[in-house]
Amino acid sequence: MKGDILPNEDHIARFCRPMQIEDGQIKPSAFIVRKDYDDSLSVNWLEILNCLSREKEIAALRNIYAKKLYVGATAKIAVLHVGEVIKKVFEASVDSRVLEIKHNPENNDLSHSGIYNLKYDDIEIARLILQTVHKTEIYPARQ
Amino acid sequence: MPDLQTNNWLVILGNSSKVYGNEFLSDYFPRVQATSVAWHLENVPSQQFLQSLSYTPSSAVNQGSGAVAIQWIDTDDPFTKFDLIDNEDRRVQDLIFLIRTSLAIPYREILSTRLITLFCYAKEEDPDSVGIDTGSLLNFYNFLRLNTDLKRPSITLTSDYTIYASWETEHKQVFDVLFLPGKDMDVRFAIFKPNDRHPEKEFRFSGTVTSDVLRETVAPHGVLDWILE
Numbered sequence: 562m563k564g565d566i567l568p569n570e571d572h573i574a575r576f577c578r579p580m581q582i583e584d585g586q587i588k589p590s591a592f593i594v595r596k597d598y599d600d601s602l603s604v605n606w607l608e609i610l611n612c613l614s615r616e617k618e619i620a621a622l623r624n625i626y627a628k629k630l631y632v633g634a635t636a637k638i639a640v641l642h643v644g645e646v647i648k649k650v651f652e653a654s655v656d657s658r659v660l661e662i663k664h665n666p667e668n669n670d671l672s673h674s675g676i677y678n679l680k681y682d683d684i685e686i687a688r689l690i691l692q693t694v695h696k697t698e699i700y701p702a703r704q
Numbered sequence: 705m706p707d708l709q710t711n712n713w714l715v716i717l718g719n720s721s722k723v724y725g726n727e728f729l730s731d732y733f734p735r736v737q738a739t740s741v742a743w744h745l746e747n748v749p750s751q752q753f754l755q756s757l758s759y760t761p762s763s764a765v766n767q768g769s770g771a772v773a774i775q776w777i778d779t780d781d782p783f784t785k786f787d788l789i790d791n792e793d794r795r796v797q798d799l800i801f802l803i804r805t806s807l808a809i810p811y812r813e814i815l816s817t818r819l820i821t822l823f824c825y826a827k828e829e830d831p832d833s834v835g836i837d838t839g840s841l842l843n844f845y846n847f848l849r850l851n852t853d854l855k856r857p858s859i860t861l862t863s864d865y866t867i868y869a870s871w872e873t874e875h876k877q878v879f880d881v882l883f884l885p886g887k888d889m890d891v892r893f894a895i896f897k898p899n900d901r902h903p904e905k906e907f908r909f910s911g912t913v914t915s916d917v918l919r920e921t922v923a924p925h926g927v928l929d930w931i932l933e
Contacts, residue, residue, distance in 0.1 A: 579825040579828075579829075580826050580829075580860060581860045583858045586858075588858060588860040588870060589880060590861060590862045590868035593864075631828070631829045633825060633829060653906070682882060682884065684892050684894045684910065688878065688880055688894055
């Protein structure tokens, strides 16, 4: 349901655009919200997709993105662990930021969720979030 | 109107030379530049929309460098979105052209090519977008002009199309800078590095300053050790 807090043990995925990637590496700019437009950083809740493997979850995400976004050739999907992101940011940020990750389904994307309590200039937080992305959990956004 | 008798204004006169009151800018604006990317800068009528640049000599950071603020000819037709986007695109092109042809900026060709690539990525996704925020790009340009001894940063764009520069080392030292748009020339910066006495722990420091004092602000934290050539 909209507004539900995602379980700490679950996973989310962030669509990273080509302009937020250099030499194949995702940069913190991928985790910055837009000023005046966003109240949260868009992510997708993987477990609600009810897939049996990460491979199938990523395939499902690719289908979702292909329908709602322009997916550039070098775009990537970064998978994050909900509890790890929240813990890392709380423990390492100067203001002990408490992030909230909530379900925020859309008509064409029922897994859509958001990371709340971010500002457009939170580059320190963006770097901390990026630090929780494991290299093995980055996938091409195009098949 | 700017006072052309002072050092504070730079006037672009068509394709001719540029004059700071009583001093010449030595940068060379070539007519033809080879580029491997699809967007050919030699076809950009770069000076067409540049009316003047204000120049503020600065002694705070680097002697001989200065901050630049651009004034544009107000020829936009406010009634059509197409024209607004078109003119915004040209402003971005003008600024990238300035970076590409500023001899004081190291890696100017690589940096400008990277900026063009980012612009193309943004436009490919959304042709109606600004591509790169001109205020952020101008802020970045001013920073480059003031700091001519930097290693080449990694450059990406935020979803607001503002410039995000990073210097990272394999020793887990990170210096991130977000060049904010607007007349204030603010930047948001963050430093991450191992704690000198407790290497297993991480030192973090962040803040917001104007781009002209960024260098002296972060210098006490050892950042210059890994961002300078």
